[in-house]
Structures are given as C-alpha cells and as structure tokens.
Amino acid sequence: MENQTEKQIRVYQTDDLIVYWDAKQCSHVGKCWQSLPQVFKPKERPWITMDAASPEEIIAAIDKCPTDALKYELPEGSKVDPKIAAGPGWVDYKKDEVTSIKIKMIKSGPLRVEGAAQVFDGDGNLLRQSNHIILCGCGKSGNRPFCDGSHVNK
Numbered sequence: 001m002e003n004q005t006e007k008q009i010r011v012y013q014t015d016d017l018i019v020y021w022d023a024k025q026c027s028h029v030g031k032c033w034q035s036l037p038q039v040f041k042p043k044e045r046p047w048i049t050m051d052a053a054s055p056e057e058i059i060a061a062i063d064k065c066p067t068d069a070l071k072y073e074l075p076e077g078s079k080v081d082p083k084i085a086a087g088p089g090w091v092d093y094k095k096d097e098v099t100s101i102k103i104k105m106i107k108s109g110p111l112r113v114e115g116a117a118q119v120f121d122g123d124g125n126l127l128r129q130s131n132h133i134i135l136c137g138c139g140k141s142g143n144r145p146f147c148d149g150s151h152v153n154k
C-alpha cells in the first residue's frame with residue numbers, strides 16, 4: 001500500500017511495518033536497492049514493494065540509508081521484535097550526542113555529514129536539520145547544497 005502525507009512523504013504499510021520515504025532527502029545513490037533490489041525499485045511505481053522481503057530484511061536495508069530519506073516504525077500489533085526495529089532508520093532513533101560533526105569526502109563526489117547539523121540557505125533560512133546529511137561536492141546537483149545523485153548520472 002502507498003499513501004502520501006501532507007508533507008509529500010510517501011508511506012508504505014503492511015500489518016507489520018510502516019515505511020516512510022522523503023524524496024527531498026534522498027541522495028538517489030542506492031544503498032537501499034543495493035541491499036534489497038527486489039524491494040526498492042526506483043524505476044517502478046510504487047517504487048517500494050513491501051511484500052518482496054520480510055519486514056526484518058527491509059528494516060536492515062533502511063538502517064543503511066545514509067540520509068533520513070527512509071524511515072520505519074512498527075504499527076500496533078506488528079509481529080516484528082521491537083528490538084530489531086530500533087536502529088538508525090527508526091523514526092524515533094536518537095543518535096548518541098556528538099560534540100562535533102564529521103564531514104567525510106566520498107570518492108564519487110558527495111560529502112557525508114555525520115552528527116547533528118543544520119544547513120541554511122544564503123538568506124539564513126533553515127533548509128535541513130538532521131544527523132545524516134549528504135551534500136553535493138560535484139556541483140551538478142539540482143537540489144544543492146544537497147546531493148541528488150547527479151554525480152552518478154551525468
């Protein structure tokens with residue numbers, strides 16, 4: 001099942017798992033579909049097929065998402081062990097407090113920001129606040145300063 005919330009976050013739900021996807025935060029570089037290609041199919045609509053893997057496998061794949069684009073939570077009555085569903089992709093996951101952020105250059109172009117960070121535009125408006133941010137380092141993104149995967153496609 002696929003739904004859209006008011007904030008344009010897509011929602012995919014089964015009896016055991018709810019998955020949220022925020023396109024604006026997605027860097028489109030594909031940790032999710034590398035982990036579970038039968039579930040995450042970016043060329044299809046809906047692009048997430050919830051019944052193509054177990055909820056536990058989907059949770060493990062979402063925990064690898066390098067941004068906050070993919071998130072999950074358990075609906076009431078879910079058969080999934082809540083301990084499994086408490087990783088970095090959980091909607092209520094809180095990272096340990098960090099005293100400094102890390103910015104790592106990724107060889108293919110993007111810059112990975114780890115730790116609580118805020119990104120502002122040139123007028124001082126807050127664009128994003130997150131523990132996982134991927135910035136464009138190649139200059140080709142259509143969603144600068146964030147990476148949108150264009151470094152792969154162009």
Ligand code: SF4
Nearest residue numbers: 026027030031032065
């Ligand atoms: S940012 Fe997350 S949702 Fe987007 S492609 Fe990468 S792993 Fe998938």
Ligand code: FES
Nearest residue numbers: 136137138147151
């Ligand atoms: S680094 Fe990904 S679009 Fe520029």
